[in-house]
Amino acid sequence: MENQERKKRALSCIQPTGTPTLGNYLGALRNWVQMQEDFDCFFAVADLHAITVRQEPSKLRQQIVEMFALLLAIGLDPQKSLLFVQSHVPAHTQLSWLLSCNTQFGELSRMTQFKDKSAKHADNINLGLFAYPTLMAADILLYQPDCIPVGADQKQHCELSRNIAERFNGLYGNTFVVPEPFIMKTGARVRSLQDPTKKMSKSDENVNSFISLKDDKDTVIRKFRRAVTDSEAKVRYAEGKDGINNLMEIYSAITGLSLDAIEQAFEGKGYGDFKTAVGEAVANELTPIQERMNTLLADKAQLEQLMRDGAANASRVAGRTLAKAQKKMGFVQL
Ligand code: ATP
Ligand code: LTN
Secondary structure, eight states: OTTTTOEEEEEEEEEEEEEHHHHHIIIIIHHHHHHHHSSSEEEEOOOOHHSSHHHHHHHHHHHHHHHHHHHTTTTTTTTTTEEGGGGGTTTTHHHHHHHHTSOOOHHHHOOOOHHHHHHTTTTTTOOHHHHHHHHHHHHHTTTOOOOEEEEEGGGGHHHHHHHHHHHHHHHHHHHSSOOOEOOSSTTTTOOOSOOOOOOTTTTOSSSSOBBBTTTHHHHHHOOOHOOOOOOOOOOOOOOHHHHHHHHHHHHHHHHHOOOHHHHTTTTTTTHHHHHHHHHHHHHHHHHHHHHHHHHHTHHHHHHHHHHHHHHHHHHHHHHHHHHHHHHHHTOOOO
């Protein structure tokens, strides 16, 4: 309707590489659930991005299904948000080629994730790893979103997507909405429990450094109890207390309490009590998600149907943008 304001559109994706961590949940996934109330949302499992590093096919297949189930289990509702798997919508790879020809080698060389991953996988620095940001730009621009909710580490890729969109619009005429990255504050950067100067990452070799969304209650509490802290033994947020700051931020993100309120609540108590409280709060948040996930995974036919519906709806939107970009660049439309 003309006088009814169009809801702003949001899009984000998550890679099905390993089991997501508490970092992925607080930094990305949980915000998506809140956003679906106010935005017209598109969320995808970025399986094509996952193969920029070597994946075992049978494991990848399972992780894609599990990640899709997780999106549903955390509370994303297919009636409110469009949920799909990236590889089910061929327009992503098609647009990515058009965008590749409008992206400079120098720009891609500056991406810190490319540098990090090249160092980490020195035996497989493939073209896909280098071109990753152009595929990500295609994921985004196909759906003409206004904003991209992501963790802080994806800001550089989002900026590049904006630059690509602006350049394309400038060269060929207005084609893409230029989206804003949307970085949530609390829990925006959850850190490793073993080395709080690093981000919590599911690909860390030390399993005690991260909370997997599949960890059971005892494991969650045990990992928090082992978290690296400092020797002050005082629950307060301050410079140089990275470990405690991280635990306070996690606790705040889960309970909604402010950092001040947490300091007050744990006044005079040691780190042991605090770590147990954080562990319990996190475990209580994760248990119902794990239960829903198990129910969903038990009905593969229903999951596949939801994937099919998502792919069909996403393809309609993406196909329109792809056709527009092809036409503007001079391809012959049949
Ligand atoms: P990998 O360990 O394989 O590099 P990852 O754990 O960093 O992966 P991604 O799949 O790259 O996770 O990220 C999915 C989303 O989760 C992104 O939006 C990212 O910004 C966010 N995210 C990942 N790790 C964290 C973290 N520690 N804190 C907050 N957000 C995070
Ligand atoms: N690169 C992102 C995942 C990703 C994404 C996207 C995020 C792929 N395509 C589009 C937002 C929008 C990551 O590694 N977290």
